[in-house]
Amino acid sequence: MFVRFLITRVLTAFAVVLGVVCLVFFLLHLVPGDPVEVMLGESAHPADKEALQRALGLDQPLHVQFGQYLAGLCQFDLGTSLYSKRPIRELLLERLPATVELGVAALLFALLLAVPLGILAAVKKETAWDFGAMGIALFGVSIPNFWMGPMLILVGALWLGWFPVSGRGGVSSLVLPALTLGTALASILPRMIRSTLLEVLNEDFMRTARGKGLPDRTVIVRHGLRNALLPVITLVGLQLGALLSGAVITETVFSWPGIGSLVVEAIHRRDYPVVQAAVLCISTSYVVLNLFTDLAYAWVDPRVRFGARP
């Protein structure tokens, strides 16, 4: 049964990746604006324009270009960077570890903050604790990364001098970017944890557990939290995508050498093949992360595996 679930999900994910490839390719090629003109300027010599068009393969009909692109993708060939003339695959692999490191640190920070906050809000429902926790969460969602980052640099690096201003090197350089990137997730999660925990707290088995005379702590942690955290796995997985896209801004703010800052650098250098490949790389990891989330969820919750919705 699980094998069948697994195969279906993997196939669906594959189809979605294919859809994403099409979407990215056609949108980036069909939008108004001629990349060649943007790269060379409007006053460029027609012969130069034609030469560049040919070099980029833009003189071919769109479906031929797409076919060539797909064929390349199948061999993990993402093309060559116009700026550095290096294979894009190498560029991406070089940048990937930094982004993964930042993402994991941000996720850990978010979970460490969000889980206690969510439990507090649910257990002390409709008290000052609850309103306080939800208020903090609402604030967190409303602070954009590109403001949060500079403010943290101002306080943590320039005024207090505790952390480096930017760049990657050692754990201390990871703190401010991880806080910046993790805040959004740390603000969205408590509310979700609160509502799922509140639902579970009303279940019959919770009354039974209390009736048995178990201490409050055991009831909430062993019986409540274990059930409430199941849906949260899915939510965390879905939010990882938002985390990935947030990395574009956060990495730019902190000059963090990851894939996100690569996208922005490539845009400013008009290095379109790199933009396309990096966007594809981030979206594919998003789809794959979602797939793993689904599978993990099915693995811990038999009801999903066997077709019954929880």
Place this chain on the structure above:
Amino acid sequence: MRRILVPLGIILLWALVALLAPMLPLSPNAIDLPQILASGSPDEWLGYDDLGRPIFDRLLVGARTSFLVAFVVVSVSLIIGSLLGTVGAYVGGWIDLVLVRVIDIFLAFPGILLAIALAGVMGPGIDNVVIALSVVSWVGYARLARAQVLSMKERDHVHAAVAIGTPPPQIIARHLLPLISAPLIVEASFGMANVVIGEAGLSFLGLGVQPPSASWGSMIRDGTRYMLVAPHMVIAPGLALMGVVLAMNVLGDRLRDWLDVKSQTRKTAEGLIR
């Protein structure tokens, strides 16, 4: 009702400033060289930026930029999204199937990434920001409208309308759209917050309005270079941005409680750009 007045007030103030900005005696691009990077004073209480331009004036003009972009993007994507979602759900068949697949793919990856790439490829400029944000924003409304219509179209009053021969466009306009408007309004409130952050984010990356025009995002970007000597350059536009976004998130929350929209809408703005 009273609980929505404060956030609504902030948003109305923002809209008012945005619409009246051209009529106010502002000089957002006037350069006052001796005042370069000067911090707040009784005359000009938000201080001056790196070129000696008054930050308060630029803040008001920036409000106009963010309001116009948010208004156009949310209107366009709300209309296109709810129309597609409604028609797809009502008509069904292959049209609906294609729509669902397209929505799935758009939702399968982080929207703002696509907006950044689109804005980058189209070249900087406010028109391109509007296009890029609209391309990624319509999906949320389409999904919501589709789900709502699916649950509404089997209701008795719709069957009755069909039975007396009401043409489909009229059924959609008179009997379906009014019923699904509440969740769409709530969604639009969060969507507005998203687009405001999105515009500021693209401008922060240098893909939005071009100098010397002001946007809160580009003001933050300019300010990051002078943070040690002139932190007010970053703090002022950031607070304005956060105030507006917070107001819209609170408004969305309260509207949802008030209109009793339970499922399907987002919990809060989950951030196009974060």
